[in-house]
Amino acid sequence: MAKLVKLEPISQETAVNTNDNILSALLANELTVLQECDGRGMCSTCHVYIKNGMESLSPVNRREKRTLEVITTAKPNSRLACQARVMGEGIVIEIPAGLYVNAIEDIEALIGRRAEQDILHPLNGKVLVEASKLVTRSMISQLQDTRSQVGEYLARTREA
Numbered sequence: 001m002a003k004l005v006k007l008e009p010i011s012q013e014t015a016v017n018t019n020d021n022i023l024s025a026l027l028a029n030e031l032t033v034l035q036e037c038d039g040r041g042m043c044s045t046c047h048v049y050i051k052n053g054m055e056s057l058s059p060v061n062r063r064e065k066r067t068l069e070v071i072t073t074a075k076p077n078s079r080l081a082c083q084a085r086v087m088g089e090g091i092v093i094e095i096p097a098g099l100y101v102n103a104i105e106d107i108e109a110l111i112g113r114r115a116e117q118d119i120l121h122p123l124n125g126k127v128l129v130e131a132s133k134l135v136t137r138s139m140i141s142q143l144q145d146t147r148s149q150v151g152e153y154l155a156r157t158r159e160a
Contacts, residue, residue, distance in 0.1 A: 001017070002016060002018070003015070003017075003018060003056075003086050003088065003089050003091070004089065005022065005025045005086060005091045005092075006091070006092045006093065007025065007026070007031075007093050008051060008093065008094045009095070010029075010031075010095065012029055014029055016028075016086045017086075018086060018087065019085050019086070019087070020085065021039070021082055021083065021084060021085050021086070022048060022057075022079070022081035022082075022084045022085075022086065022091075022093060023035070023039060023046050023081040025081075025093070026046070026048075026081055026095070033045060033046050033081065035082065037082075039082035040063075041061070041063040041064045041067055041080050041082055042063065042067055043067070044070075044080075044120070044125040046080050046081035047071055047073070047074070047078060047081075047096060047125055048078070048079055048080075048081050048084075048094065048095055048096065049075060049077050049078055049079075049094040050077045050079055050084075050091065050092070050094075051077070051092040051093065051094050052090055052092040053088070053089070053090040053091035054077060054079075055088070056086065056087055056088030056089060056090055056091050057079065057084045057086065057088075057091065058083075058084060058087055060079070060083070061083060063083070064079070064080050064083040064084075067080060068080065071125040072125050072126045073096060073125045073126075081093075096125075097117060097118060098117055098118035098119070098120040098125075098127070110135040111135050111137055112134070112135065113134070113135055114132050114134055114135070115129045115130065115132065115134075115135055116131065117131045118131050119135070
């Protein structure tokens with residue numbers, strides 16, 4: 001049976017089947033969510049805040065807890081949309097402000113321009129470039145290092 005989930009600050013409601021994750025609600029509303037780890041709870045690109053209805057979600061599992069511990073913008077009401085399953089009614093989700101960079105090419109296209117919104121690190125949610133600040137070439141090397149770290153981490157977890 002579908003449950004209504006409200007998305008803030010965009011003021012949209014969407015139906016989510018019981019036991020489906022919040023990520024499905026975000027994707028159903030055509031919100032850009034990178035899913036850097038393919039929904040395995042190991043990155044921060046689907047991090048959301050639960051404004052209401054935390055008790056209507058599945059409990060936080062061990063992997064999600066470990067990931068939330070490294071997200072610099074995490075709060076007590078933080079969840080990973082890929083891990084939080086809808087079990088009941090009354091859920092209100094706040095989508096964090098900012099843009100997660102998907103590829104080095106995305107950043108290269110922005111070099112020399114000012115960021116329109118915060119640009120966030122895909123693993124820990126740290127702000128790489130604040131809104132209105134100039135995007136520099138040094139960010140590319142940071143992202144290249146991150147991409148290799150993500151690849152190595154995901155390869156290890158697939159083997160385990």
